[in-house]
Amino acid sequence: MKSTVEQVSPTRVKINVEVPFDELKPNFERAYRKIAQQVKIPGFRPGKAPARVLESRIGRAPVLDEVVNEVIPAKYLEAVRAGEVRTLGSPEFEVTKLEDREVLEFTAEVDIRPEITLPDFAGLTVSVDDVELTDAEVDEQLDELRARFGTLTGVERPAEDGDFVSIDLSATVDGAEVEEASTTGLSYEIGSGQLVDGIDEAIIGANAGETKTFVTKLVAGEFTGQDADVSVTVQTVKQRELPEADDEFAQLASEFDTIDELKADLRERLSRVKKMQQGVQARDKILESLLADTEVPIPEKVLEGEIENRKHDAIHQFDHDEAAFAQALEAEGKTVEQFDIDVREEAEKAVRTQLLLDTIADNEKTSVNDGELTERIMYQAQRFGVSPDEYVQRAQQSGQLTAIYADVRRGKALASVVRRATVLDASGTEVDLDELFGTEEPAEVVDGEVVETPSGELEETQVTAGAAEGTDK
Numbered sequence: 001m002k003s004t005v006e007q008v009s010p011t012r013v014k015i016n017v018e019v020p021f022d023e024l025k026p027n028f029e030r031a032y033r034k035i036a037q038q039v040k041i042p043g044f045r046p047g048k049a050p051a052r053v054l055e056s057r058i059g060r061a062p063v064l065d066e067v068v069n070e071v072i073p074a075k076y077l078e079a080v081r082a083g084e085v086r087t088l089g090s091p092e093f094e095v096t097k098l099e100d101r102e103v104l105e106f107t108a109e110v111d112i113r114p115e116i117t118l119p120d121f122a123g124l125t126v127s128v129d130d131v132e133l134t135d136a137e138v139d140e141q142l143d144e145l146r147a148r149f150g151t152l153t154g155v156e157r158p159a160e161d162g163d164f165v166s167i168d169l170s171a172t173v174d175g176a177e178v179e180e181a182s183t184t185g186l187s188y189e190i191g192s193g194q195l196v197d198g199i200d201e202a203i204i205g206a207n208a209g210e211t212k213t214f215v216t217k218l219v220a221g222e223f224t225g226q227d228a229d230v231s232v233t234v235q236t237v238k239q240r241e242l243p244e245a246d247d248e249f250a251q252l253a254s255e256f257d258t259i260d261e262l263k264a265d266l267r268e269r270l271s272r273v274k275k276m277q278q279g280v281q282a283r284d285k286i287l288e289s290l291l292a293d294t295e296v297p298i299p300e301k302v303l304e305g306e307i308e309n310r311k312h313d314a315i316h317q318f319d320h321d322e323a324a325f326a327q328a329l330e331a332e333g334k335t336v337e338q339f340d341i342d343v344r345e346e347a348e349k350a351v352r353t354q355l356l357l358d359t360i361a362d363n364e365k366t367s368v369n370d371g372e373l374t375e376r377i378m379y380q381a382q383r384f385g386v387s388p389d390e391y392v393q394r395a396q397q398s399g400q401l402t403a404i405y406a407d408v409r410r411g412k413a414l415a416s417v418v419r420r421a422t423v424l425d426a427s428g429t430e431v432d433l434d435e436l437f438g439t440e441e442p443a444e445v446v447d448g449e450v451v452e453t454p455s456g457e458l459e460e461t462q463v464t465a466g467a468a469e470g471t472d473k
Contacts, residue, residue, distance in 0.1 A: 126285040171229065418433060
């Protein structure tokens, strides 16, 4: 077999392949066996008819078709390996020459990973917010904890923000009842934002037994995007009474003996969260800086696939009803045209990000061990509310395990860049991110490959989230 690689663009190549028929003997043998099983020829058991008999009965063309269909993908992969071509997506094949018993020639056009020139990571400098923690924030966390142990008590007064009410709901659109919007005895916390727009304003000030009406735009269901006339009847009004913030509550709600110890623990937890947020902000800003300073050519077919996937996911929740989807967009003050523009921009950024981080990972010889892959699977399983085994099974069925591995690898690559960058807070003080991203220790190398990379408190799931996930490349 002979093969050559022709550069069509920075992100696409044409692979020319020439295969002499001398190499196709095993393929013809398999083709004859397969066709013999499908064709009944008098005097021969299924699969036993000789090649010359088969050809005399069905002709040479079906055999050639079978051979060509089997050979092209296999020889294409062989040419890719021989040429060390880093392909992306599926190729487009074209048979350019087929001379029976002589030669098969075909071409394969396919997107490739572009060559990317990386900047000097040590020269990266970004600024992040200061870690500021107020007493009010600690008190807010304490109040949220107290709310878990609160009790609901009925009150004889108009409903107020934060009250819990039992309500009956009904809605109509142009006189037609909206069944999915009708219910009775629904418990609702005023101000939680869990129901339709306008309901809080209608309920606040209403007494038990009072009915209010308002108009809202529906965002789901048969009447998506249309104005509905809603009637809400308040059945009961209850307020939540919180336990006193004292030592007795601290002993009830935690392992601490005093309220001061509990508040100190809440302060420490909040401080860690804010430091994590600072680390994520540094990650995001460094990635934005890399994207701004690095030329990353985008493979068009890969981009088209990413756009198609995003559009499919968006309209899937509307059972692929484009009219209902358009109405939902209108309810949000958007148009289909603007949605298309936004999707393209998001897809372009996602593809550029993945290509950039893959290049960094290659340069850094970044690898992923079993523990890191398992950690990501556990995180994703918890995120989607399924068991790790079920998540792995789904990922295997959908072919997403490779994408999971790639996302973890990209996250580690980005973390390695963050470690080398200079991160300053708003006060100009350099931020020590070692506790979040780990220290840059020498990794163990076997046969030229990095087999272990230390990681810090900031999990790779957080490093990658919102930055490197999106497509299976």
